[in-house]
Amino acid sequence: xxxxxxxxxxxxxxxxxxxxxxxxxxxxxxxxxxxxxxxxxxxxxxxxxxxxxxxxxxxxxxxxxxxxxxxxxxxxxxxxxxxxxxxxxxxxxxxxxxxxxxxxxxxxxxxxxxxxxxxxxxxxxxxxxxxxxxxxxxxxxxxxxxxxxxxxxxxxxxxxxxxxxxxxxxxxxxxxxxxxxxxxxxxxxxxxxxxxxxxxxxxxxxxxxxxxxxxxxxxxxxxxxxxxxxxxxxxxxxxxxxxxxxxxxxxxxxxxxxxxxxxxxxxxxxxxxxxxxxxxxxxxxxxxxxxxxxxxxxxxxxxxxxxxxxxxxxxxxxxxxxxxxx
Numbered sequence: 001x002x003x004x005x006x007x008x009x010x011x012x013x014x015x016x017x018x019x020x021x022x023x024x025x026x027x028x029x030x031x032x033x034x035x036x037x038x039x040x041x042x043x044x045x046x047x048x049x050x051x052x053x054x055x056x057x058x059x060x061x062x063x064x065x066x067x068x069x070x071x072x073x074x075x076x077x078x079x080x081x082x083x084x085x086x087x088x089x090x091x092x093x094x095x096x097x098x099x100x101x102x103x104x105x106x107x108x109x110x111x112x113x114x115x116x117x118x119x120x121x122x123x124x125x126x127x128x129x130x131x132x133x134x135x136x137x138x139x140x141x142x143x144x145x146x147x148x149x150x151x152x153x154x155x156x157x158x159x160x161x162x163x164x165x166x167x168x169x170x171x172x173x174x175x176x177x178x179x180x181x182x183x184x185x186x187x188x189x190x191x192x193x194x195x196x197x198x199x200x201x202x203x204x205x206x207x208x209x210x211x212x213x214x215x216x217x218x219x220x221x222x223x224x225x226x227x228x229x230x231x232x233x234x235x236x237x238x239x240x241x242x243x244x245x246x247x248x249x250x251x252x253x254x255x256x257x258x259x260x261x262x263x264x265x266x267x268x269x270x271x272x273x274x275x276x277x278x279x280x281x282x283x284x285x286x287x288x289x290x291x292x293x294x295x296x297x298x299x300x301x302x303x304x305x306x307x308x309x310x311x312x313x314x315x316x317x318x319x320x321x322x323x324x325x326x
Contacts, residue, residue, distance in 0.1 A: 006204070007039055007138055008211035013056035014218035017042070020061050022054070022088040023219075025095075034117060037215045039138040044091075047106035048114045048134060051098050052091055053083065063088060068105065069098040108306050109174035112244050113155055115309050116172070120158070123312040128168065129224055130314055131212055132157040137204065152191030158314050159209065159233075161225045167201075167209065167237040168315055174306075175245040176256045185241070185263045186279035192239055193285050193295045206233050239297040240315065246301040257301050257321070264288065289325055296325040 009017075017023050026033050026044065036043035036050070044052040053064045064083040068074055091098070117130040135154040139145035156170040171188045179185050195201070213227055241260075248255045254262075254273050261270035264281045286293040301321040302311060311317035 006211060007208035008037055008215040009040060009042065009056070009218075011218055013040075014215060016056055016061055017054065018220055020088060022052070022061070022063070022091060025088075025092050029095075031118065031122075032114075034114065034133065035216075035219065035221065036132060036134065037212045037219075043134075045114065045133065046099060047102045048110040049102045049106055050134075051102060052086070061088065063091060065091065065098075069101045070094065072101045072104070107174070107177075108245070109172060109178060112174050112306050112309060113172050115306070116242075116244075116311060116314055117156060119309065119312040120314040120317075124224065126313040127162075127316045128158040128160055128314050130156055130158045131209065131216070137200070138208070152188075152195055156314065157209070159213075159228075163228070163232050164234045165225075165228050165232055166234045167205075168240055169195075169237050170240045170242060170314070173241065173243045173256060173260070175247075176249070176254070176259045179256060179259050180263060180276065180279070184279070185260055186276075186281055186284075188241075189281045189285050189288060189295065189297075192297070196295055201237055202235075205237070206230055209233065239295070240300060241297055242300045242302075242314075242319075244302050244309065245305045246303050246320065247305070257299075260299075289323065291325045293325075298325060299323040 022044075026035060032046060034045040036045055040055070042054040043050040044054060049069075051065060051069055055062045055064075063086050065086045066082060067084050070084070070086075113133060117133055120126050120128060120130050132154075133156050135157050137152075154169050155172045156168075158168040158170060160166040160168075169192070173179055173185070207230065210228065210230060213223055217223055217227060243256050243260070246256050255271075258271045258273055261268075261272035262274050263276045263279050265272065265287070266275070266280060266282045268275070281288060285295060288296050289299070290296060299322075300315075300319045301323075302319045304310065311319065
């Protein structure tokens, strides 16, 4: 069996999977399931939770699942294994249970992320196609990963449908909960800036995007444009921060946009009420709302919440506010 060394699955793997019961089950539930192409394996996502890791071995299609989705108990050091081998039939029969535990675990942000991707890809009039979510760079071994000094994650990768194909690297925020602190906007800017400085787009990501799309084609996933070559992809990606539920929790509280401004800027912009004393993007990485800055991004804000998301174009959809780099 031929194996990929960066991203994607072999044609043999794809052929065997599309003949499987699990693939037919995915087709019946595309309104809530997403297939993620990884390095020689697939993830089946519900709520951006990987509810099955799918591989192709000498035994055929083999699946593993985090035990949490079967019994609701989180992994601890006393457990022998976190992931259990599970048959396709068992995944299908226990899907209702798996979904229930995922609903309990997944954050509103992850649920909104999944919904945005599905709504976008179901819309034939969207200018974009979401080709991946929860992207993490693949490494051949631990030494390569440690030496790379880049472990950033992209919530969503989208590609424009028209040539030259633009690539959108997207970070999604939902409400004010995940904007500050060690995993907030500051960390994401730091990761994005490192991604640029190390030239990972030209060195790795463009090629991986081609491999993902080729694998999706082999999986009979509908790609709404002709498969591109490397030269068909725009020479640099665009970065986006999308914020949903941009609403203040109380009358006097800050909106997520105002809270975000406290971490982005040295001064009081965007109606900011309080500046961060520890993390400041502008101090360490410059003003990322300016095109002249090494790293710059577009900010999209919507007041829509998980219960009423209608945005069906991930970039060009009906957002309440759009702040382009000036």
